[in-house]
Amino acid sequence: TTGKPIDCKAAIAWDSRKKLEVTTVTVDPPGPGEVRVKIVATALCHTDAYTLDGLDPEGLFPCILGHEAAGIVESVGEGVTSVKPGDHVIPCYQAYCGDCKFCKHPESNLCISVRAFTGKGVMKSDGKPRFHKDGKPIFHFMGTSTFAEYTVVHEQSVALIDPAAPLEKVCLLGCGVATGWGAVFNTAKVQPGSSVAVFGLGAVGLAVIEAAKRAGASRIIAVDINTSKFAAATEWGATECLNPRDYDKPIQQVIVEKTEWGCDYTFECIGNVQVMRAALECAHRGWGQSVIIGVAAAGQEVATRPFQLVTGRQWKGTAFGGYKSRVQVPELVKDYMAGATLLDKYITHEMKFDEINEAFDLLHSGKCLRTVLTF
Numbered sequence: 001t002t003g004k005p006i007d008c009k010a011a012i013a014w015d016s017r018k019k020l021e022v023t024t025v026t027v028d029p030p031g032p033g034e035v036r037v038k039i040v041a042t043a044l045c046h047t048d049a050y051t052l053d054g055l056d057p058e059g060l061f062p063c064i065l066g067h068e069a070a071g072i073v074e075s076v077g078e079g080v081t082s083v084k085p086g087d088h089v090i091p092c093y094q095a096y097c098g099d100c101k102f103c104k105h106p107e108s109n110l111c112i113s114v115r116a117f118t119g120k121g122v123m124k125s126d127g128k129p130r131f132h133k134d135g136k137p138i139f140h141f142m143g144t145s146t147f148a149e150y151t152v153v154h155e156q157s158v159a160l161i162d163p164a165a166p167l168e169k170v171c172l173l174g175c176g177v178a179t180g181w182g183a184v185f186n187t188a189k190v191q192p193g194s195s196v197a198v199f200g201l202g203a204v205g206l207a208v209i210e211a212a213k214r215a216g217a218s219r220i221i222a223v224d225i226n227t228s229k230f231a232a233a234t235e236w237g238a239t240e241c242l243n244p245r246d247y248d249k250p251i252q253q254v255i256v257e258k259t260e261w262g263c264d265y266t267f268e269c270i271g272n273v274q275v276m277r278a279a280l281e282c283a284h285r286g287w288g289q290s291v292i293i294g295v296a297a298a299g300q301e302v303a304t305r306p307f308q309l310v311t312g313r314q315w316k317g318t319a320f321g322g323y324k325s326r327v328q329v330p331e332l333v334k335d336y337m338a339g340a341t342l343l344d345k346y347i348t349h350e351m352k353f354d355e356i357n358e359a360f361d362l363l364h365s366g367k368c369l370r371t372v373l374t375f
């Protein structure tokens with residue numbers, strides 16, 4: 001298909017810590033191996049705010065942010081065979097080619113087919129972005145850039161989904177909720193009867209709680225400094241909620257004392273390196289696993305006494321919950337369609353795309369889990 005450029009609405013991040021400008025951009029037709037997608041619904045994830053705040057070492061400006069969305073293929077570039085115009089898709093920042101060393105390994109989803117280019121905000125075929133504003137190039141973000149009515153992604157970055165799925169709900173499977181579930185099922189492999197501690201009760205932390213309950217964990221300790229998060233955590237399956245500010249000793253010590261030696265699994269869902277340390281140090285002596293999900297700011301480093309690892313705790317991390325995106329996202333959509341999972345309860349706000357700056361304010365206010373924007 002040889003398409004034409006499309007002028008459409010998008011939110012440009014001109015620089016870090018600036019409001020987004022909702023304006024018209026030009027979106028070039030997809031090049032070889034690329035897909036142009038009409039975005040129907042996009043949510044905001046904490047990672048979008050993190051990059052906009054200038055905390056991401058890979059952050060480039062001006063860019064179009066957004067990576068948790070769903071849409072419909074508008075056109076495809078030369079050589080694209082896995083999707084066609086009209087197909088319903090979820091853009092995936094963790095690509096999947098099926099062919100690289102990482103895709104072929106059963107324990108990894110860190111496909112390298114396009115990663116070097118998505119990290120530089122450009123497309124692989126010619127090293128250029130497909131977005132322009134008055135002739136000026138605008139960088140892509142995470143290979144998805146879903147804060148636009150039309151975006152161009154690599155073929156490796158689109159998961160083909162059931163056309164009957166409501167796009168304004170399943171967009172959440174593009175990042176946060178899927179990541180929390182996958183951290184439990186793929187990364188930690190939580191076992192029935194186990195104990196779990198979850199630090200940070202945003203959408204990611206709640207998805208961890210939901211999955212831990214489904215995996216049969218018998219004790220789920222939820223931790224946040226915003227106590228207004230505790231009602232949801234309890235509803236999602238937490239058996240107790242703790243505010244570290246209520247104690248005059250470190251929260252890891254509180255949890256170790258309450259559980260006798262710590263929890264079988266702990267999850268950090270904030271992006272705070274001090275909390276990452278706390279989560280590791282309240283993993284059970286001898287076998288406890290601590291999974292880092294939160295994304296820490298540029299320059300931050302984790303620390304603990306090596307003795308914590310010598311005595312059997314394991315420190316892990318996860319990207320997109322370990323799901324092999326193009327293979328497994330369609331399955332997650334299928335589960336949702338079969339009524340096996342609920343996404344609706346993570347959507348606390350629905351707004352029009354033009355209100356995207358208000359949606360960022362809401363994210364920072366601590367009052368929302370997910371805001372879904374539609375055009």
Ligand code: NAD
Binds near residue numbers: 046296
């Ligand atoms: P969110 O902002 O909605 O939730 C974060 C929660 O942490 C909030 O409830 C906040 O009150 C709490 N918190 C902040 N500081 C705290 C502290 N010191 N102690 C305890 N609680 C504290 O964010 P989210 O969208 O749920 O994302 C969570 C994190 O996961 C972010 O860092 C995000 O970038 C990251 N993330 C990573 C992946 C991945 O693939 N690894 C995927 C999605 C999101």
Ligand code: AHE
Binds near residue numbers: 047057094175295320
């Ligand atoms: N670009 C940053 C790190 C950002 C990061 O770690 N991103 C997560 C996904 S967050 C989704 O909300 C991730 O999957 N990372 C793996 C990858 O390949 O990007 C940095 O530090 O450079």
Ligand code: ZN
Binds near residue numbers: 045
């Ligand atoms: Zn995200």
